[in-house]
Amino acid sequence: MREIPADKIFVYAAAVSITAVLTPFMSKFKRTRGKSVAAHGVFLVSAALMLTFIPEGVQDDLFSPGGVILIGSVVPIYESVVAVCSIDSADDLAWLQFWLASGSFSFATEFMDEIIAHLPEAGEHWYEFEFFLTAWFMLPFTDGSGLLYDLITKPFIAPVATTLKVRMEGYVHILLTMVNTAYLWIMWFAFLQLEEEQRRFVTVFLGTFYPMAATVVVVSTANQDPSSIQEQNFWLTYWSTYTILFILMDYLENFIGHIPGFYSLCAVTTLYLFLPMFKGADVVFRRVLVPLSGQYENMLLHDAFMVKLGMENVIPAKHHERVMSRAADLFLKKGS
Numbered sequence: 049m050r051e052i053p054a055d056k057i058f059v060y061a062a063a064v065s066i067t068a069v070l071t072p073f074m075s076k077f078k079r080t081r082g083k084s085v086a087a088h089g090v091f092l093v094s095a096a097l098m099l100t101f102i103p104e105g106v107q108d109d110l111f112s113p114g115g116v117i118l119i120g121s122v123v124p125i126y127e128s129v130v131a132v133c134s135i136d137s138a139d140d141l142a143w144l145q146f147w148l149a150s151g152s153f154s155f156a157t158e159f160m161d162e163i164i165a166h167l168p169e170a171g172e173h174w175y176e177f178e179f180f181l182t183a184w185f186m187l188p189f190t191d192g193s194g195l196l197y198d199l200i201t202k203p204f205i206a207p208v209a210t211t212l213k214v215r216m217e218g219y220v221h222i223l224l225t226m227v228n229t230a231y232l233w234i235m236w237f238a239f240l241q242l243e244e245e246q247r248r249f250v251t252v253f254l255g256t257f258y259p260m261a262a263t264v265v266v267v268s269t270a271n272q273d274p275s276s277i278q279e280q281n282f283w284l285t286y287w288s289t290y291t292i293l294f295i296l297m298d299y300l301e302n303f304i305g306h307i308p309g310f311y312s313l314c315a316v317t318t319l320y321l322f323l324p325m326f327k328g329a330d331v332v333f334r335r336v337l338v339p340l341s342g343q344y345e346n347m348l349l350h351d352a353f354m355v356k357l358g359m360e361n362v363i364p365a366k367h368h369e370r371v372m373s374r375a376a377d378l379f380l381k382k383g384s
Contacts, residue, residue, distance in 0.1 A: 082195025133346035209264035
């Protein structure tokens with residue numbers, strides 16, 4: 049098992065502490081949809097100053113896989129939990145757009161670490177680029193994820209994703225059938241015949257490709273209907289929980305070594321998170337992430353709000369005011 053140097057632990061601990069302090073303030077700023085040219089300019093200047101004045105030893109730890117995970121996971125996961133537990137759905141859409149941008153970039157550069165290991169000169173400044181690009185996606189001032197969604201995802205990818213999602217849902221239904229039959233072992237046996245890197249690729253593909261298509265469709269067709277809000281909430285919980293799984297998958301073998309059956313376990317866990325028969329992401333979200341983030345009471349308020357929306361949809365307009373008033377009295381009435 050590899051040991052993590054003490055100085056690296058100190059840098060990451062300090063970064064986590066600073067992030068934890070600044071995160072609540074960031075959410076108070078309105079996202080710009082990337083339309084503020086001045087914000088992009090300030091961001092570039094700030095990045096240049098960081099690269100110039102931060103000591104080289106700190107840069108080595110900060111602009112690294114760990115540093116990228118810190119900025120691209122800790123803050124977005126926390127903000128996603130807050131967004132799901134809030135009544136306003138605008139923040140749900142904003143963070144779904146972040147996960148789309150971040151997930152697309154991560155999947156497209158899946159083998160970059162392997163390339164850097166064999167060709168160090170090819171990735172000399174890769175982690176600096178990845179660090180600042182992730183920050184550009186995430187920060188409300190630059191809102192790169194919103195800009196990419198408006199310029200690329202919505203006009204060009206959303207129509208294709210809608211068709212792709214419908215087709216892939218057929219394969220998902222086939223998979224659900226196989227889960228309940230003896231044929232599932234054939235897929236598992238075929239999976240085991242793959243090389244380790246191929247199993248990793250299949251596992252990452254499984255966890256990103258269909259969820260990304262589904263997320264594009266959810267964001268592009270979002271409205272205030274309860275079913276639409278529930279879909280937004282579910283995919284936000286999925287990306288939050290899958291990101292944690294991805295981090296564990298990325299680092300466990302690096303620090304522990306080879307683990308027999310590791311990618312089989314990761315693939316099964318991924319299916320557990322997003323298949324509708326399990327919806328494990330919602331279970332992990334409610335039982336782990338919500339309590340850890342201190343959002344339990346807000347989650348209950350959000351659940352009550354969803355009940356209200358559901359009632360408004362089924363109660364005829366002429367009975368709406370009277371029934372909702374009586375329902376409010378019923379909710380406030382203490383049990384005998």
